Every structure is written in C-alpha cells, then in structure tokens.
Amino acid sequence: MRPMLSIRNLTKSFTLHTVDGREVPALAGVDLDVSAGEHVALAGSSGAGKSSLLRCVYRTYVPGSGEIRFTTATGAVVDLVALSDPEVADLRGREIGYVSQFLRGEPRRGVLDLVARAGVRRGMDTTTARDAAAEALRRLGIEERLWAMHTTVLSGGQKQRVNLAAGTISPPRLLLLDEPVSALDPVNREAVLGMIADLGGGGTAVLSVFHDLEAIERLATRVVVLEGGLIVRQGDPSQTLRHGTLEVAR
Numbered sequence: 001m002r003p004m005l006s007i008r009n010l011t012k013s014f015t016l017h018t019v020d021g022r023e024v025p026a027l028a029g030v031d032l033d034v035s036a037g038e039h040v041a042l043a044g045s046s047g048a049g050k051s052s053l054l055r056c057v058y059r060t061y062v063p064g065s066g067e068i069r070f071t072t073a074t075g076a077v078v079d080l081v082a083l084s085d086p087e088v089a090d091l092r093g094r095e096i097g098y099v100s101q102f103l104r105g106e107p108r109r110g111v112l113d114l115v116a117r118a119g120v121r122r123g124m125d126t127t128t129a130r131d132a133a134a135e136a137l138r139r140l141g142i143e144e145r146l147w148a149m150h151t152t153v154l155s156g157g158q159k160q161r162v163n164l165a166a167g168t169i170s171p172p173r174l175l176l177l178d179e180p181v182s183a184l185d186p187v188n189r190e191a192v193l194g195m196i197a198d199l200g201g202g203g204t205a206v207l208s209v210f211h212d213l214e215a216i217e218r219l220a221t222r223v224v225v226l227e228g229g230l231i232v233r234q235g236d237p238s239q240t241l242r243h244g245t246l247e248v249a250r
C-alpha cells in the first residue's frame with residue numbers, strides 16, 4: 001500500500017538577514033515515509049531539524065527543495081511543496097492536524113468558537129461543529145466556564161489542550177505533534193496520550209516530537225533519529241533510544 005506521506009530529498013535552510021546573511025541549514029535531504037496508522041516519533045539533539053521537518057510538512061515553512069507527497073482522502077497524490085497557499089490551507093482544514101505547544105489564538109474569538117471553526121474547516125455544518133467542539137473540550141478537561149473566554153486568558157496547559165481539541169475535532173488523516181504534552185499535569189497528560197493512541201488506532205498517520213521518553217515508548221511505532229538535518233537511524237523505540245533516557249542508541 002502507498003504510504004500516506006512520502007518525503008523525498010527535503011531541504012530547508014534559513015538566511016540570517018539580521019546577522020551577516022549567513023545560511024543556516026535545518027534539513028539537508030530528508031527521505032521519510034509514514035503510513036496510515038503509523039506513529040513516527042522524531043528524535044535527535046536540539047537543533048537537529050525535528051520542528052523544521054514538521055513545519056515543512058504543514059507548510060508553515062516553505063521547503064528549499066524536495067518533495068512531500070501526500071495521498072489525500074480521495075486517493076489523489078499531491079506535493080505539499082508545490083501546492084499554492086490556498087490549496088494548502090484547504091487541505092490542512094480537511095485532512096491535516098498540527099498541534100504545537102503554542103496556541104495561535106484569533107482576535108475576539110472564544111475557546112468554543114475557535115475549536116468549532118476547525119470543525120467547519122473539516123467540512124462539518126455549524127451545529128455539528130459546535131457539538132463536536134464541546135465534546136472535544138470536555139474530553140480534554142476544559143471546563144465549560146472557559147468556553148466563551150478568549151484564548152489569551154488561558155494557562156499554558158489549557159492552551160495546549162484547546163490546541164489539541166482544534167487539531168483533532170474530527171480525526172485528521174495526518175496529525176503533526178510538536179511537544180503536545182509539555183505543559184500538562186499528569187492527569188491531563190494521560191488524557192491527551194490516550195486520545196493520541198486512539199487516533200493512531202483509528203488509522204491516523206502521526207508524525208511527532210516528544211521530549212518525553214515514556215510518551216515515545218508508549219505511542220511510537222517507529223523512532224526516526226535526525227542529526228544535522230539528516231536521518232541517521234530509525235527503528236523501533238526500544239532499539240533506537242537508550243533504555244530509560246531520550247539519548248539515541250549508537
């Protein structure tokens with residue numbers, strides 16, 4: 001079966017205009033396939049390129065070169081590198097969830113509205129989206145008294161859970177996670193990890209970064225190790241990570 005996501009020779013570098021115009025390479029030719037139901041956790045030292053890879057797939061970063069082929073729900077294969085911005089926005093809304101530790105609020109929009117809007121982008125009508133948003137917020141422990149509030153008043157952990165509710169209001173086909181549990185207390189962390197496991201079980205392809213060994217061991221079907229913007233190793237979590245630490249096994 002064709003992988004849902006197929007990345008080939010992906011590069012990305014940044015030009016430091018404010019320093020001396022120097023180029024900083026972030027990705028140096030990444031090849032990676034992710035299939036439906038697979039959970040691929042990215043590992044590697046700080047600056048290895050993990051977040052840049054997720055952002056290139058979500059197209060928050062425009063890659064320098066290479067291909068990111070994505071098989072859509074209709075079976076069509078599109079190259080996320082080559083799509084126009086409106087086409088990317090449309091595809092994100094329908095099929096791709098991205099959850100980072102930071103919540104991007106929208107001016108004058110309350111929590112329930114923000115999550116329901118993600119549902120409308122996934123093709124739900126307004127009533128269904130509001131019902132689904134309420135269910136997602138309840139499941140993630142966001143009390144009803146917060147639903148009308150603006151996201152700026154939320155704590156870090158609440159923002160992270162609202163982000164997750166929006167990213168998963170209806171199961172995305174591809175879910176990109178960048179440290180989604182970093183600000184959560186143990187109870188909420190448990191709820192979120194359980195939800196991510198259920199999504200994987202339901203066929204969502206997941207590409208993640210966790211700075212949390214236990215989460216990786218529990219959720220990942222494969223660990224991919226990046227170093228200097230290149231994949232240097234991959235395998236199952238027990239072989240790839242040193243037992244009891246996030247250090248990479250040699």
Ligand SMILES: Nc1ncnc2c1ncn2[C@@H]1O[C@H](COP(=O)(O)OP(=O)(O)OP(=O)(O)O)[C@@H](O)[C@H]1O
Pocket residue numbers: 014024025026044045046047048049050051052053
């Ligand atoms: N917006 C940016 N502007 C300039 N350089 C950047 C930008 N984003 C990333 N980089 C550079 O690209 C390289 C890869 O960074 P990236 O954030 O992808 O690493 P990472 O593996 O996710 O690190 P960490 O584990 O610390 O989050 C680093 O050298 C970083 O400084």
